[in-house]
Amino acid sequence: MEPGEYRIEQDRVDSIVDQIKRRIQKTRFDLAKAHEETENVQQNYRANTSVNYFEVDDRIETSAELQQQRGLVNRDIENESIIKRQLNTLKDLANSPYFGRIDIVDEDETTPEELYIGTASFVDDDQNFLIYDWRAPIASIYYNGTLGKVKYTTPVGELSAELLKKRQFQIQNGEIDNMFDTNETVGDEMLQHALGEQNNETMQNIVATIQSEQNDIIRDTKSDLLVVQGVAGSGKTSAILQRIAFLLYHSRSSLEADQIVLLSPNKLFSHYISDVLPSLGERNMRQVTLAEFFAHRFEGLNVQTIFDRYEHQQKMDTQQIKLREYKGSAEFMHQLADYITDIDANDIQFSTIYFRGKPFFTADDIKHVYEQYPKRMHTAQRILKTKNTLIKTLKRRINTSIHDQWVNEELENLSDERIRTMMKGKQLREFQSQDDERDFLAAKIVKKEYRIIYDAIYNNNFFDPYIQYDHFLNQLPLPSDIDESIWKQSVNDFKDELEKHQLSLDNAAPLLYLRDLITGEGRNRAIQYLFVDEMQDYSIAQLIYLKLIFPNAKFNLIGDSEQALFKAVEKPTELLNKLNNAFGTKKSRLIKLNRSYRSTYQITTFAKSLLPDGNDIEAFNRQGPLPKMIIRYDLNDAFDSLKKTLEDQLSDNGTVAVLTKNIAEAKEIYHQINRQFETTLLGDADRTLPKGVVVLPIYLAKGLEFDSVIGWNVSADNYNSPDLIGTLYTIATRAMHSLVLISVGPVSPLITKANIPSDSFKIDHQLSNHNEV
Numbered sequence: 001m002e003p004g005e006y007r008i009e010q011d012r013v014d015s016i017v018d019q020i021k022r023r024i025q026k027t028r029f030d031l032a033k034a035h036e037e038t039e040n041v042q043q044n045y046r047a048n049t050s051v052n053y054f055e056v057d058d059r060i061e062t063s064a065e066l067q068q069q070r071g072l073v074n075r076d077i078e079n080e081s082i083i084k085r086q087l088n089t090l091k092d093l094a095n096s097p098y099f100g101r102i103d104i105v106d107e108d109e110t111t112p113e114e115l116y117i118g119t120a121s122f123v124d125d126d127q128n129f130l131i132y133d134w135r136a137p138i139a140s141i142y143y144n145g146t147l148g149k150v151k152y153t154t155p156v157g158e159l160s161a162e163l164l165k166k167r168q169f170q171i172q173n174g175e176i177d178n179m180f181d182t183n184e185t186v187g188d189e190m191l192q193h194a195l196g197e198q199n200n201e202t203m204q205n206i207v208a209t210i211q212s213e214q215n216d217i218i219r220d221t222k223s224d225l226l227v228v229q230g231v232a233g234s235g236k237t238s239a240i241l242q243r244i245a246f247l248l249y250h251s252r253s254s255l256e257a258d259q260i261v262l263l264s265p266n267k268l269f270s271h272y273i274s275d276v277l278p279s280l281g282e283r284n285m286r287q288v289t290l291a292e293f294f295a296h297r298f299e300g301l302n303v304q305t306i307f308d309r310y311e312h313q314q315k316m317d318t319q320q321i322k323l324r325e326y327k328g329s330a331e332f333m334h335q336l337a338d339y340i341t342d343i344d345a346n347d348i349q350f351s352t353i354y355f356r357g358k359p360f361f362t363a364d365d366i367k368h369v370y371e372q373y374p375k376r377m378h379t380a381q382r383i384l385k386t387k388n389t390l391i392k393t394l395k396r397r398i399n400t401s402i403h404d405q406w407v408n409e410e411l412e413n414l415s416d417e418r419i420r421t422m423m424k425g426k427q428l429r430e431f432q433s434q435d436d437e438r439d440f441l442a443a444k445i446v447k448k449e450y451r452i453i454y455d456a457i458y459n460n461n462f463f464d465p466y467i468q469y470d471h472f473l474n475q476l477p478l479p480s481d482i483d484e485s486i487w488k489q490s491v492n493d494f495k496d497e498l499e500k501h502q503l504s505l506d507n508a509a510p511l512l513y514l515r516d517l518i519t520g521e522g523r524n525r526a527i528q529y530l531f532v533d534e535m536q537d538y539s540i541a542q543l544i545y546l547k548l549i550f551p552n553a554k555f556n557l558i559g560d561s562e563q564a565l566f567k568a569v570e571k572p573t574e575l576l577n578k579l580n581n582a583f584g585t586k587k588s589r590l591i592k593l594n595r596s597y598r599s600t601y602q603i604t605t606f607a608k609s610l611l612p613d614g615n616d617i618e619a620f621n622r623q624g625p626l627p628k629m630i631i632r633y634d635l636n637d638a639f640d641s642l643k644k645t646l647e648d649q650l651s652d653n654g655t656v657a658v659l660t661k662n663i664a665e666a667k668e669i670y671h672q673i674n675r676q677f678e679t680t681l682l683g684d685a686d687r688t689l690p691k692g693v694v695v696l697p698i699y700l701a702k703g704l705e706f707d708s709v710i711g712w713n714v715s716a717d718n719y720n721s722p723d724l725i726g727t728l729y730t731i732a733t734r735a736m737h738s739l740v741l742i743s744v745g746p747v748s749p750l751i752t753k754a755n756i757p758s759d760s761f762k763i764d765h766q767l768s769n770h771n772e773v
């Protein structure tokens, strides 16, 4: 770099920060004005809504006026929040206006242009771009290009340019802390700095240091199904959040944040990532955990959570695991779909709708209605026609019932007060005769009374999905490797659990699939993108169900097959094939991320050697201490070592996590240490990650990271099957700077096996006679 360059760049930063500050002043003023406007409109609206109306005409007029005013209020609130967001973006820019500069000469041009890239665009009063948004097409050169000829995609096609210089900056409080020129995509030095930091309470955006392969994920606009297989800590979650920000920018006029859904592994994770999009000036997408998703769809039933399942899974035998795999398979869902397509009217489990204890529509009546519609129609179409016919029949019954004896009786018993309320909005002169008035009141009584039937039809309660599912299970031809008696047991368990208002997770997606295929309902066509993080924890059956209910969404599935907990790993290409077959996708893409950024070189080297085929994982070169294995033969000695380790770790690290295999172990540890250390035991209802010592089972730590990790009891007893490799790997890869594993008794053969080089970790081994070595 030329001498004096620093001064030139700092002068530019100063001048830009000045301009941003002036814009902040102006925006503050605009915000105050917008706020005043909103207040005025709101006050007006409130005043109008509190008036009582008696005259019908008044009501109609006023309601139109009110609607218009409500529209104004909403518009002003939206306007104010846009200005607020602009102000926040400007404040961020004033602190750190940009992180990159590229000098390029466009094809057909001779003079180079200097472009500065930051988290948002900043344009001066003469419409000159002083800062380019990182998502602008030209900015992709910063992430992908090396010096020389480069190409970038714009809405009008691919353009070429010559990249002459790439410069990176670290700017804080308007001061350049660091700057250097690089020929790499985004240089390691910046990354070293970003990754060496202590863990924050929430995830940070990675906009300044996005790596080339992550950029491919972020800027993909073509795939209907994008599968990202990335090793632990490779920035999958970071990349998808950046991707969401990119998509919102790219399709600004046609995509809203609430048309994007992210299924996240747990509530801690949801909170952990909640700052990333706002830090990029965007609103958060919708976020939901699988448990919340099912709880919402099965009101009144307790659906087993993924956490209950992990706990339960640890006690399952191979036949039970096979059965679970079958219920989670595409084949099972295909069987279900075929069953519904071919179902005979006699096999549909119609339910009688009762009114005042007596059948109103019997199951047989409903079946007859259904049978009126031709067999060539889809089941869902026939059900919809049936539903409409039932509603029409009900309406006719309402019209004829107004002269029933019970209605007369109710009419006679109406108090004056009640009549006044029922007549609200009506004027006596509107009725031609007394009979008219009576019929009006009678119709109100009957409608109110029959509302319950209307709701039952509307909510499809004329058919019972639970009995239907049971019927399906009972007629299903079993695959040869599933034991008949285990199957029968599971069908009985389903019914027993239902009696107790419980539903196991394996049955949740198939049951909803059955219900929504039969009724043709449950679809959300507004969702344009679905993201599933930690996809290895979802069954294909669950994904197939998601595809049914989000028919217009592009699917983005992100995960790491090696981090499958308590189950064997599945190759990503196999998964992609399965999904392509199940979804019938035309444009699918698999992107692999092999470089791991989270942990130090030493931790990643150790973690990858736990895996049978971990050689592909590339450790980022950030140095730290070797992982340590502490072996104790007595539980109390192991607890003492844990406490000693905690003391050491807390002196260097902000968060130390003790990760266990299950909740029972987590509770035990908590009771052992909480008097000596300020400790938080985390459960699946927790949303925030405190600093200090946290204890949690590994399945709750999915997607999270900690400065220091202590893996509890990695003994041969506790980790005795190859299905637990993924669990150990996930524990080890949660650590950013330090990893200690404690074993009570001999260490698991999964760790001691030959391919783990002995110099990749330190051992603190207590001999059986309690002598330290």
Ligand SMILES: Nc1ncnc2c1ncn2[C@@H]1O[C@H](COP(=O)(O)OP(=O)(O)OP(=O)(O)O)[C@@H](O)[C@H]1O
Residues within 6 Å of the ligand: 191, 194, 195, 204, 206, 209, 210, 211, 214, 230, 231, 232, 233, 234, 235, 236, 237, 238, 239, 559, 560, 597, 598, 702, 703, 704, 705, 733
């Ligand atoms: N390009 C990058 N620049 C700076 N930091 C990065 C980059 N990519 C990843 N990181 C950091 O690496 C860590 C791991 O990233 P992230 O959590 O997104 O990985 P992941 O693949 O989702 O991990 P896992 O599957 O293990 O949960 C985070 O601290 C993240 O900020």
